[in-house]
Amino acid sequence: MPLYFFRISHGRYSGVSDHPSEFADRDAAWTEMKSVCANLLGGIARTLKQDAHWHMELLDETRKPVFRIRLMGETLD
Structure with missing residues (x-):
């Protein structure tokens, strides 16, 4: 079975999973x-700042x- 890694851009869990x-x-x-x-x-939405973004990726082997x-939190003028 294929292996995958999670990667998160910001916050407490940011970075690539070790396992x-x-x-x-x-x-x-x-x-x-x-x-x-x-x-x-x-939890992420509650702390997201204006004009900021968060993302999660799933990476292959x-x-x-x-x-x-x-x-994304966008300010529209």
């Missing part, structure tokens, strides 16, 4: 990424990004 996660396929990896992101999103979920 890979194993998923049956890309669909399973995407489903798990959405679940992990959903669990973190409430070579540490190349496969999926990305972004949250």
Whole structure:
């Protein structure tokens, strides 16, 4: 089964995970990424500053990004 690594851009959990996660396929990896992101999103949204962004990526075994979920706080004038 393929190995994947989570990478988070900002906050308490920022950086690349030290331990890979194993998923049956890309669909399973995407489903798990959405679940992990959903669990973190409430805390991230509460502390997100104006004109800031946060993102989570799922990297493959070579540490190349496969999926990305972004949250942006934009000021519109």
